[in-house]
Amino acid sequence: MEERRYRSASGAPITLRRRQHSASCRELAVRCPRLQLRSLSAVTSAVWLAAYGLFVLSENSMVLSAAIFVTLIGLIVYLHFVKIDQESLLVIGSLGIQVTSSYASGKESTTFIEMSQVKDVVINEAIHMQKVIYYLCILLQDLGDPQGVSEVVPLFQSSKPRLDCLIEVYKSCQEILEQRKTAPQSS
């Protein structure tokens, strides 16, 4: 079990945790920074100040209650649907790859990709908004064409680690993926 600190594309500190469960099974988890108290209080104060300003202009006290309601509901929705706490990748050599995202509210969303569908795990560069970023992605095999790629599954979308972290994850995955070429094909 190994844990190292890196930075995300936007500069936030993230940690990478590597666990080797067996010779052909590895788990790599990237943990994003937690919700900061100062940003939460800044947003809440801004919304409540705006609501108070509206209340002074409109003399309607419903604005204040609505602001409290909006803040609470907004926080719950943000924690449950938007704020990702940890993104992990579980590579099992003979079975497949499992991608899990855990949200701040505790919700976990999992995707499993069978090993026969996986062509390769690569670091790709692409234009995102106004930047060019490196991101890790799983290339899915095209059934008709052995050289073709049918789909690209980007990984670590919310934590967006930088290249040094991606290279570590890439090397770990490649060690496992290489085993399936040398291992005898089982029918």
Added chain:
Amino acid sequence: ENSPAPLPERAIYGFALFLGSWFGFMLYLIWAYIPEPWLFSLGLTYWPQKYWAVALPAYLLVAIGIGYILLFGINMMSTAPLNSTDTITDNYAKKQQQKKLQEEAIPALRDIPISEVNRMFFLPEK
């Protein structure tokens, strides 16, 4: 054959455009400033409303301003998303032919698959 040097035809086109634009500008000034009764007395009754002499430039300037934002937006919309295969390959790369490796020669130019590029960059050579 396509040099930017001055030619007689280009001089003639330029002069014709110059005269045409001066004429157009004078026409615009006449339309905008000469009062309507005077135009009617000359027999020009079916010209557009003078409202447009102010409205059209205003529309044009706003359109130019929106054009900057629109172009930026179109660029962002045309960028392939992170999960599309357009970031990995395209039709030309898929259809390229494998050329035979010749001894003592530089290998032919081709689109190298991304797996190979990654191995070369990120896996240290043993």
